[in-house]
Amino acid sequence: MVDSFIVHTLNGLWYGFILFMIASGLTIIFGVLGILNLAHGELYALGAFVVFSVVGYATGFVASPDDPVSAVTFGVVVLVAALLAAAVLLPVGALIETVFVRPIYDREEVYQLLLTYALLLIFIDVMKFGWGATPLDAGTYSGLNEIPTTELAGFGYPSYNILAMLVGLAVFAWLVWFFDRSRTGRIVRATAINRDMATAIGVSTDRTFTLVFAMGAFFAGFGGAMVSIGPQTAFLEMGLDPLVLSFVVIVIGGLGSLKGAFVGALIVGVLSRWAIWQYPPVELAAPFAVMLLILLVKPEGLFGTWGEIE
Amino acid sequence: MSRLSPLEERDGDTVVRVPFTRGLTLTPGQTVLALVGVVLLFGLPFLAGIVGLSWSRLFRGLLFGMAAVGLNLLLRHTELVSFGHAAFFGGGAYAVAVMAAHYEVSEGLLLLLAAVLVGTLLAVVIGYFVAGYVDIYFALLTLAFNQVIFATVFRSAYFNYNDGLGVRVGGDNPTLFGLAWTDLGYDLVLYYTTIVLMLVMLLLMWRLVHSPFGRALDAIGQDRTRARFIGIPVERYVWYSFIISGLYGAFAGGVYALQRLHVQPEPTLYVFVSGEILFMAILGGFTTLVGPLVGGVILVYLLEATRFSFNYYHAPIGIVLLAIVFFMPKGIMGSLPDVGAGLSRRASDPGLLGDDVRSIRTKIHRSVTRATTTVRILIFGVK
Numbered sequence: 001m002v003d004s005f006i007v008h009t010l011n012g013l014w015y016g017f018i019l020f021m022i023a024s025g026l027t028i029i030f031g032v033l034g035i036l037n038l039a040h041g042e043l044y045a046l047g048a049f050v051v052f053s054v055v056g057y058a059t060g061f062v063a064s065p066d067d068p069v070s071a072v073t074f075g076v077v078v079l080v081a082a083l084l085a086a087a088v089l090l091p092v093g094a095l096i097e098t099v100f101v102r103p104i105y106d107r108e109e110v111y112q113l114l115l116t117y118a119l120l121l122i123f124i125d126v127m128k129f130g131w132g133a134t135p136l137d138a139g140t141y142s143g144l145n146e147i148p149t150t151e152l153a154g155f156g157y158p159s160y161n162i163l164a165m166l167v168g169l170a171v172f173a174w175l176v177w178f179f180d181r182s183r184t185g186r187i188v189r190a191t192a193i194n195r196d197m198a199t200a201i202g203v204s205t206d207r208t209f210t211l212v213f214a215m216g217a218f219f220a221g222f223g224g225a226m227v228s229i230g231p232q233t234a235f236l237e238m239g240l241d242p243l244v245l246s247f248v249v250i251v252i253g254g255l256g257s258l259k260g261a262f263v264g265a266l267i268v269g270v271l272s273r274w275a276i277w278q279y280p281p282v283e284l285a286a287p288f289a290v291m292l293l294i295l296l297v298k299p300e301g302l303f304g305t306w307g308e309i310e
Numbered sequence: 311m312s313r314l315s316p317l318e319e320r321d322g323d324t325v326v327r328v329p330f331t332r333g334l335t336l337t338p339g340q341t342v343l344a345l346v347g348v349v350l351l352f353g354l355p356f357l358a359g360i361v362g363l364s365w366s367r368l369f370r371g372l373l374f375g376m377a378a379v380g381l382n383l384l385l386r387h388t389e390l391v392s393f394g395h396a397a398f399f400g401g402g403a404y405a406v407a408v409m410a411a412h413y414e415v416s417e418g419l420l421l422l423l424a425a426v427l428v429g430t431l432l433a434v435v436i437g438y439f440v441a442g443y444v445d446i447y448f449a450l451l452t453l454a455f456n457q458v459i460f461a462t463v464f465r466s467a468y469f470n471y472n473d474g475l476g477v478r479v480g481g482d483n484p485t486l487f488g489l490a491w492t493d494l495g496y497d498l499v500l501y502y503t504t505i506v507l508m509l510v511m512l513l514l515m516w517r518l519v520h521s522p523f524g525r526a527l528d529a530i531g532q533d534r535t536r537a538r539f540i541g542i543p544v545e546r547y548v549w550y551s552f553i554i555s556g557l558y559g560a561f562a563g564g565v566y567a568l569q570r571l572h573v574q575p576e577p578t579l580y581v582f583v584s585g586e587i588l589f590m591a592i593l594g595g596f597t598t599l600v601g602p603l604v605g606g607v608i609l610v611y612l613l614e615a616t617r618f619s620f621n622y623y624h625a626p627i628g629i630v631l632l633a634i635v636f637f638m639p640k641g642i643m644g645s646l647p648d649v650g651a652g653l654s655r656r657a658s659d660p661g662l663l664g665d666d667v668r669s670i671r672t673k674i675h676r677s678v679t680r681a682t683t684t685v686r687i688l689i690f691g692v693k
Contacts, residue, residue: 036446038585098684104635109446110391114592115635117585121628128622206687244457244581251450284461288454295451296439 007157008277009270014161016269017168021223023246023253023261024175025216031256032192032212035101036109038116040220040246041239042123043089047221048228048238049131051085055140055229058084071143075163078140078229086222093217097210124236135235136228144229164226171219172262179258188212192256248291254301263302330513334520347600351505355498367614368607369501369569373562374399375606376508378590379515380558382602383551385591387519389531390444390548394452395587397436397459398556400579402429402563404463407475407573410484412468418484418500421477422564429560430553432459437552441545444534453581460579474574477567484568497569504565511558516599518554527551559587586613593634595641604643 026040058081062074100119104111144160178185191198191208199205223242228234249268253260268287275283282289294301318325318335325335336344350357351372358365377399384390405428409415415424440451463469477484483496491499518524529537530544538544567573577583586609594605612630616623638645656662 094688098688100632102684107635107639110385110588110592110596111635111639113391113449113585114589114631117589118628118631118635121624121631125622125625125628128624204687206684210688240582244453247450247453251454255446281465282461284465285458288457288461291454292439292451292458295443295447295454299443299447 004277008273010157010161010165012270012273013266014165014269015273016266017165018223018227019242019245019249019269020168020262020265021171021219021226022242023249023265024171024258025219026246027250027253027256027258027261028175028188028212029216030250032188033097033101033105033209035105035112035116036247037216038113038243039096039119039123040116040216041241041243042120042127043093043217043220043239044224044242045234045236045239046092046123046127047086047089047224048234049127049136049224050088050221051082051225051228052131052136052234054085054088055081057081059140059143074140074143078144079163079167082222082225082229085225086218089217089221090214093214094210096217097213101213102206102209120239123239128236131234133236135233137233140229141231158231160230164230167226171222172258175258184211245287248287250301251291252294252301254304257301257303260301260303328513334516348509351509352502355501363611364615366497366569367611369504370566370614371607371610372508372603373504373566373569373606374587374610375590375594375603376511376562377559377587378594378602378606379512379599380555380562381587382591382596382599383515383519383527383555383558385588385596387524387527387531388548388551391449391588392452392555393449393581393584393588394436394454394456395555395559396579396581396583397452397456398429398433398559399563399566399583399587400463400573400575401432401459402426402560403567403573403578404469404475404563405429405560406564406567407477408469410477410479411470411475414479416479416482416484417488418486418568419503421484421568422561425564425567426557426560429563430557433553433556433560437549437556441549441552453584456579456584457581460575460581463579464575469575472575474572477571477573483571500565500568507561511561512599512603515558519599523547523550586610589631592641593631595644595646597640598643601641601643605641608642 022040022044025043026037029035029037029040055078058077059074062070062077096119100115101112104115141160144163179189187198187203188208188211191203191205195205198208224234224238227238232238245268249264250256250261251264252267253262253264267290271286271290272283275286298304318327320335323337325337326341328334328336354368355365358368377395380398381392381395384392402425405425406421409421409424415421436452436455440448440455443451464472469475483491483493485491486496486499486503519527526537526542526547529540529542530547534544563578566578587606590605590609591602592605593609594603595601609627612627613623616626620626634641640648656666
């Protein structure tokens with residue numbers, strides 16, 4: 001009972017960290033650009049597909065792990081491959097922002113939804129063209145799970161999931177550092193708070209917006225890469241559910257709030273895994289019920305800021 | 311001008327009075343278009359086959375379009391973007407299926423009544439909670455309600471999970487007007503009953519948006535605070551319009567269930583169906599009354615037809631939507647007057663074509679310049 005409680009909670013945390021990587025991109029794009037990007041789930045899926053190609057290439061250089069040292073080497077190579085796959089999303093995000101999103105900042109939000117929905121549809125076919133319609137499996141999961149970490153704690157748990165959680169935590173820490181401490185991050189926040197004033201003091205809002213969109217795409221792709229190396233396969237429709245759940249996450253946390261997205265993602269992740277464990281029929285509905293409750297009681301979310309990054 | 315003649319002079323233009331609408335009028339051109347539309351609707355089962363289109367697919371398009379007409383009441387007048395209208399469409403469809411599968415009701419009109427009642431009830435409850443919210447919050451709240459309903463249906467044995475429920479009682483089609491029909495007869499009677507009801511509902515909607523209530527909704531859409539100051543009970547009116555728009559969706563969903571005779575959660579209740587209903591309204595032209603209907607027919611037809619004929623069936627629709635966003639923001643019906651006026655001006659003065667070529671050239675030149683500037687700024691910054 002206690003064991004399965006811990007396992008399900010850990011699974012929930014793992015899922016929550018993946019959700020956070022997607023939702024963080026969604027929330028910073030919304031916070032700075034004011035656009036709810038419906039194609040964000042497809043960027044996540046694209047990351048999952050790209051990592052399949054990159055990891056297949058990268059792991060060709062290292063043998064499958066058979067002792068601790070080679071296991072760690074293997075793990076590092078795979079992580080670097082995931083980062084490379086996500087880096088592919090940087091130019092993709094920048095291109096989408098400059099070509100498609102930029103002309104419609106001043107239009108009504110219904111057109112922004114329509115545009116990003118159109119991009120979503122196009123992306124699905126691009127991925128179908130690139131990788132085919134059958135689900136793909138990167139196949140490194142079993143190799144990564146041989147890295148011995150969890151036997152130390154007294155019960156078995158996939159070491160890959162622990163790795164993914166640490167990565168998620170690192171992403172959160174980096175984002176907080178970036179927006180709080182770094183010069184570029186402060187410029188981004190300043191632009192989010194007051195575009196005109198930022199322009200007046202010599203900030204290029206064009207560059208800032210492109211950077212933010214590319215960053216959002218990067219983290220979505222990174223989340224997708226981490227999932228696709230892991231226990232799950234990459235398939236064409238994989239972007240839809242995380243997209244809808246990311247809405248839930250950023251609404252629970254407060255639109256535009258990074259800490260909110262973090263807490264919201266963990267709440268949604270843990271809650272849905274507890275639901276699967278105790279009472280599966282409510283698994284799908286539970287996150288939305290929480291979101292409804294939050295919206296009706298505290299519309300600005302747990303860490304509510306409205307339209308700027310914090 | 312006699313009371314009986316439908317023609318009337320108003321502000322120097324000849325207009326056509328429309329019966330039963332207390333003074334609503336159309337221009338002669340619009341009247342012709344409307345009559346052509348009605349004739350097309352009534353002839354559809356026979357005409358569709360001649361030009362090689364699938365009638366039942368067009369029928370489904372009309373139904374989704376009807377839901378979009380309902381949604382458009384919110385979108386066009388109160389300027390609220392609902393992302394959860396599949397809740398009413400699917401609610402209506404599932405009301406039909408549940409009544410048939412669990413309570414063995416076999417009369418189609420009773421089933422339809424149940425659909426409208428259940429869907430409207432859903433709209434009453436959901437509308438009560440969301441009426442006070444605006445912008446993205448309204449969209450996300452309606453989405454959340456939609457998704458809770460979808461998840462409940464998807465995961466419950468009562469609704470038979472993902473497989474859905476059949477509408478046939480004991481293997482037979484439902485009766486219509488108390489009579490049993492052959493398959494073809496059933497489809498035809500259902501279609502014509504629906505068309506008549508649909509036309510009545512369109513007239514009612516038209517009447518509604520030109521009533522004081524409709525004007526009040528416009529005021530709410532423009533500025534809520536100001537509307538409140540002139541004494542409009544904003545939340546209550548939004549709630550009412552939400553209920554009405556839900557009713558249209560529920561009616562459409564009920565007929566959908568009667569037409570398909572089987573209801574599944576994904577094609578009726580999923581959040582992307584909500585998105586599609588919203589995009590139908592924009593594609594057809596959300597500034598017009600019948601635009602959403604046209605958009606519904608076109609989008610559903612594209613969605614269903616491309617799925618069977620192409621391997622890549624998402625991208626063409628995506629490209630159509632992109633074109634709508636960038637070149638035709640008013641949608642198809644909304645752009646018709648502009649396009650018509652432009653064409654007739656060019657017909658009378660061919661010299662304008664030269665201007666067109668020039669303006670296209672300047673546009674291309676300007677966008678190339680803008681693109682190079684953008685790239686320069688992205689790479690080197692503002693210097």
